[in-house]
């Protein structure tokens with residue numbers, strides 16, 4: 222009977238598949254359907270295309286990215302000629318510096334953040350005081366502890382050293398003759414006076430050059446992305462029933478992952494392919510300087526709203542309609558007192574120390590912090606002190622073994638940083 226023969230052929234074809242299922246049960250990691258859905262949502266390849274930056278018309282132009290890369294490594298843009306973005310954002314260290322706080326012209330107040338995937342966050346910095354990558358890039362240049370320079374000096378440097386590629390992207394430079402050497406609306410009192418003495422048209426021209434510099438740097442930063450890790454290979458193997466691929470994580474790492482998305486509730490905030498909800502939370506991390514709590518997000522909202530380089534400002538290329546994040550930010554959310562942006566956890570094991578001020582030296586200390594969940598120095602922690610159930614707060618209860626397993630899992634998230642632009646000039 223032809224029908225029966227077909228049944229045999231189908232069964233024969235299926236046998237290896239069925240056997241494969243049986244074999245893969247050899248180490249049955251036993252994920253439930255709900256857990257599998259969470260894991261699938263954390264795979265790096267679920268990220269999708271980079272979101273557009275409507276405020277930056279050159280965000281995805283390769284010639285802008287090449288100019289941006291040259292600027293990123295150019296120490297001439299700093300006051301002493303020694304500091305570039307790469308001084309703190311070292312490409313050999315995932316574009317950060319491994320220090321508790323960044324060090325440029327002087328020591329800063331917060332830890333240097335890695336830059337890979339920053340283009341996917343609606344808010345930049347630990348406190349989100351910038352609403353775009355291009356606007357963020359302007360901050361360090363005039364920050365006394367970072368590049369320590371000022372707007373008119375930077376416009377001149379750009380003209381002296383990067384004129385041709387600049388003009389290729391942005392068109393002709395405005396005339397710079399007659400501008401003061403050092404002037405800026407956010408500089409020293411002398412620089413501010415010099416800025417006030419400039420004409421409105423001069424100030425506007427310098428601001429536009431300055432904003433364009435930020436847009437080129439942002440185009441470069443948009444090319445930096447986290448690379449796939451063992452974790453991603455493991456999830457793919459679990460999904461496809463590939464028993465060999467499942468060995469990519471050790472049993473302890475698998476237990477850590479299960480805790481991370483389950484009992485330990487880490488994935489409440491560290492979720493999605495980057496392990497961040499890109500939101501702000503108070504998790505009671507003790508201030509870097511005792512007695513001087515950092516207000517975090519609460520102090521940043523008014524700053525980003527008043528920033529002349531924000532999405533709604535005249536140097537942004539966006540229509541107001543595209544600035545929803547900024548227009549609808551809640552200015553008076555008490556939960557933002559002492560809150561910081563949830564950092565992504567890809568490559569996290571390779572970049573101690575941790576937290577916004579580098580307060581915690583190791584991942585073990587991070588886990589010890591979550592187990593203690595101390596009350597916050599500013600605002601109210603979302604975590605229940607000591608893991609004791611408390612209304613409206615997350616109670617994290619873990620024993621030594623479980624903490625160790627979570628740390629083991631975090632180490633499986635290392636996959637380096639991929640650079641989209643081929644070749645990089647020596648710093």
Ligand code: HEC
Nearest residue numbers: 306309323324325331332333334339345346347358361367
């Ligand atoms: C002196 C060290 C230093 C220098 C120089 C420096 N940065 Fe940073 N960078 C930091 C620190 C510290 C933070 C976090 C500061 C904060 O949150 O208040 C940061 C944050 C960032 C972020 C935010 C990442 C995110 O996910 O929110 C980006 C992007 C960035 N820097 C790019 C740059 C660029 C571009 C330059 C050069 C124009 C630069 N940085 C120069 C130390 C530095």
Ligand code: HEC
Nearest residue numbers: 485486487490502506561562563564575576577587591603
């Ligand atoms: C309520 C949200 C929330 C929960 C729950 C949470 N985190 Fe965090 N996590 C944050 C925030 C916010 C920060 C940054 C805090 C700061 O710098 O003050 C952070 C920082 C970290 C860091 C440091 C990363 C870096 O680059 O500095 C690690 C590691 C980490 N969390 C792991 C975990 C683990 C493991 C768990 C579960 C035990 C967990 N988190 C639970 C929000 C959360």
